[in-house]
Amino acid sequence: MAELKLPVSEEEIRKLKVGDFVELTGRMITGRDAAHKWLMEDVREDVLPYMKDTVIYHCGPVIAENDDGTYDFVAAGPTTSIREEPYQADVIGRYGLRGVIGKGGMADKTLAGLGEHGAVYLHAIGGAAQVLARAIPSVERVFMLDEFGVPEALWVIEVDKFPVVVSMDSHGNSLHDKVEADSKAKLRELLGL
Amino acid sequence: MPAYDSLVEIFVELIRRASTELPADVIKALEEGKEKETESGLADKALGTILNNIEMARSTSAPICQDTGTPVVWIHHPVGVSTRALAAQFETAVNEATQRRFLRPNAVDTLTGRNTGTGAGRGIPFIHFEEWDEERIKVRMILKGGGSENVGAQYRLPEARIKAGRDLEGVRRAVLDAVFEAQGKGCAPGVLGVCIGGDRVSAFEMSKRQILRPLVDTNPIPELAELEERLLKEGNELGVGPMGFGGETTLLAVKIGILDRLPACYFVTVTYMCWADRKAAVSIDEAGEATWLS
Numbered sequence: 001m002a003e004l005k006l007p008v009s010e011e012e013i014r015k016l017k018v019g020d021f022v023e024l025t026g027r028m029i030t031g032r033d034a035a036h037k038w039l040m041e042d043v044r045e046d047v048l049p050y051m052k053d054t055v056i057y058h059c060g061p062v063i064a065e066n067d068d069g070t071y072d073f074v075a076a077g078p079t080t081s082i083r084e085e086p087y088q089a090d091v092i093g094r095y096g097l098r099g100v101i102g103k104g105g106m107a108d109k110t111l112a113g114l115g116e117h118g119a120v121y122l123h124a125i126g127g128a129a130q131v132l133a134r135a136i137p138s139v140e141r142v143f144m145l146d147e148f149g150v151p152e153a154l155w156v157i158e159v160d161k162f163p164v165v166v167s168m169d170s171h172g173n174s175l176h177d178k179v180e181a182d183s184k185a186k187l188r189e190l191l192g193l
Numbered sequence: 194m195p196a197y198d199s200l201v202e203i204f205v206e207l208i209r210r211a212s213t214e215l216p217a218d219v220i221k222a223l224e225e226g227k228e229k230e231t232e233s234g235l236a237d238k239a240l241g242t243i244l245n246n247i248e249m250a251r252s253t254s255a256p257i258c259q260d261t262g263t264p265v266v267w268i269h270h271p272v273g274v275s276t277r278a279l280a281a282q283f284e285t286a287v288n289e290a291t292q293r294r295f296l297r298p299n300a301v302d303t304l305t306g307r308n309t310g311t312g313a314g315r316g317i318p319f320i321h322f323e324e325w326d327e328e329r330i331k332v333r334m335i336l337k338g339g340g341s342e343n344v345g346a347q348y349r350l351p352e353a354r355i356k357a358g359r360d361l362e363g364v365r366r367a368v369l370d371a372v373f374e375a376q377g378k379g380c381a382p383g384v385l386g387v388c389i390g391g392d393r394v395s396a397f398e399m400s401k402r403q404i405l406r407p408l409v410d411t412n413p414i415p416e417l418a419e420l421e422e423r424l425l426k427e428g429n430e431l432g433v434g435p436m437g438f439g440g441e442t443t444l445l446a447v448k449i450g451i452l453d454r455l456p457a458c459y460f461v462t463v464t465y466m467c468w469a470d471r472k473a474a475v476s477i478d479e480a481g482e483a484t485w486l487s
Contacts, residue, residue: 019235034306062259062297074294075259080340080378103340104378104437125242126340126380126436127258127469130249149308150298151259163242165235165438175235179439180376183431187373190427191355191366 003161006098007053010118013098016166018173022122024162027140028101030059032079034152036087038144043094047143050156051095055122058084058102060151061133071139073157075129078103081121089113105167105176114170121168123175135162194271194328195481197278203475203483204286204332208264209295211336211473212256215247216487218408219384219445219470223247226382226435226442236440243435243468254295258380258469261296262336264318265401269331276322279330283320287312321398331486333474335404341379341467345400346371347393350459359459361420364389364449365427367461372428372444377437380467384408384446385424388462391452396462403448404466405474417449435468445470 004012006026016022029050031039038044062075081088081102088100088110098119100106103126114120124132136157143154167175187193227240250257264287268279290296291312300314301307348367350359355370357363368387375383386403388396412418424447434440445468454460474486 021238060259060297062256062261062294064294075256075261075297077259079260080343082378103380104376123436123438125239125246126377127260127338127467128242128246129257129259130253130255131242131246133255133259134249149301149310151308165238167438175439176376176437179433179437182439183373183376183433186431187369190369190430193356 006055006159008098009053010098013118013120014170016120016169017171018166018169018175020166022164022166024055024164025160026054027156027158028055028057030057030061030155030157032058032060032152033083034148035144035154036084036091039091039095040087047154048095051097053096053098055099055101056091056097058100061155062129063150071142073133073136073139076133076136077127077129078124080104081106085110089116092117092119101164105174111168111172111174114168115172118170120166120170122164123167124164132162135159194274194479195477197275197282199481200279200282200477201286201289203477204283205289205293205295206483207332207334207473207475208286208290209254210485211334211471212261212290212295213254214251215257215470216472220244220247222408222445223382223468226445229441234440235438236434236442239435239438240442256295256297257471258338258467259297260338260340261299262338262471263299264334265337266318266320266332266334267323267402267405268320269323269325269327271328271330272324272326274330279322280320283318284313287318328479330477331474332477333405334472335401335466336471337401338380338467338469341383341465344375344379344465346374346463347396348461350461361416364461365420365424368424368447368463369427369431371463371465372433373431375465376433377435379465380469381433381437382435382442382445382468384466384470385428385444385448386464386466387447387449388460389449389451390454391460391462392455392458393460395452396460397464399450399452400462400464403450404464404470405472406448408446412449414451417451421447421449
């Protein structure tokens with residue numbers, strides 16, 4: 001399994017291919033539905049440095065607040081990514097992201113955006129909230145916690161050997177498109193369509 | 194009948210069990226699925242991570258999945274019990290379980306977009322009551338995640354696109370189409386709860402109720418038992434695989450319930466439950482003693 005340090009260069013990202021296992025180490029940020037809408041409503045200057053050359057994780061975690069005001073990730077698996085399809089390619093372009101982590105894959109606009117900007121879609125194991133929370137040893141800071149609530153806030157986190165699979169790469173390949181096409185052929189056979 | 198407020202602790206424990214421990218039959222089905230996959234392939238690795246995650250959650254009493262779902266609850270109660278009081282105690286238990294992080298604050302005000310912060314909200318938890326002749330209270334619950342809820346479907350037969358008529362062959366076609374449409378987005382491998390017939394509301398309730406059944410039971414209606422078996426086999430032949438990575442294991446079980454219908458209506462309703470098939474059940478006797486049923 002390849003290890004990938006964050007932040008990461010465009011050159012490194014373009015080497016990744018669909019089907020690669022990767023372990024991520026370094027700083028990344030979480031963001032889901034409310035965050036993507038908010039990130040495109042304006043250029044959020046204070047968040048920009050936390051997104052450039054790293055990845056955004058589609059995750060709404062369970063959080064524990066410690067007595068000293070720090071936070072821990074208690075459960076942190078990926079959420080379904082396709083809801084961010086209208087925003088994702090533009091968010092990647094505007095904030096200089098090198099990747100997206102989520103589940104279920106994304107569609108054509110995002111796939112084109114990955115190619116254009118040099119980024120990848122990384123699939124985490126849906127529901128594996130404990131395995132993944134354990135790969136998040138610390139929380140650096142949080143944006144929009146009061147406004148969005150715990151699951152929707154943007155959490156800046158440190159990850160250590162965070163396991164993912166490249167399911168959409170920067171060369172126009174998507175594992176999701178392939179599985180969908182294969183299963184569609186099988187469905188038509190089963191139904192005689 | 195025990196004092197209502199003594200039930201809160203039992204309900205919290207019910208929620209803890211459901212959120213942090215999967216039933217043995219679900220774990221067994223996932224292990225059997227892993228054996229069918231090519232070693233070290235994407236599907237094998239996905240199921241390996243899933244099985245590790247289940248054990249980690251159990252040993253630390255932490256949520257299996259961060260989306261701790263909607264508590265969907267069925268309560269059988271003796272004659273004379275206040276269902277309003279039971280509902281209030283259950284809501285208190287949801288608040289408490291959220292405080293103790295067995296649940297994520299998971300209720301969002303649909304108008305303002307704000308999280309209620311308590312785990313409860315309008316329509317959450319969702320509780321069904323049924324009076325019975327016994328003196329004990331039986332509570333059964335599933336925690337229904339949102340990702341899988343989004344891939345649930347309701348078909349209105351006939352449906353020309355998939356050549357589905359108003360018969361069991363039409364039902365088969367609709368269910369296979371739903372499995373295809375879901376791909377890996379409902380966190381495959383999933384469990385399908387299906388309802389044939391009913392109206393748009395009763396059918397979804399009945400399809401969710403199927404999720405309570407053990408994975409390996411046999412449907413008492415022979416035609417449905419046969420269809421369940423066939424759909425499990427054919428659903429897996431679609432090759433969507435764990436997480437939609439491609440593979441042998443797309444479904445863990447298919448369970449079908451049936452309701453009568455109006456002459457004009459023929460619904461096929463599919464609830465998709467993710468691999469984190471979280472459920473728990475308890476029986477509470479007159480003295481307030483709890484017996485865990487799963």
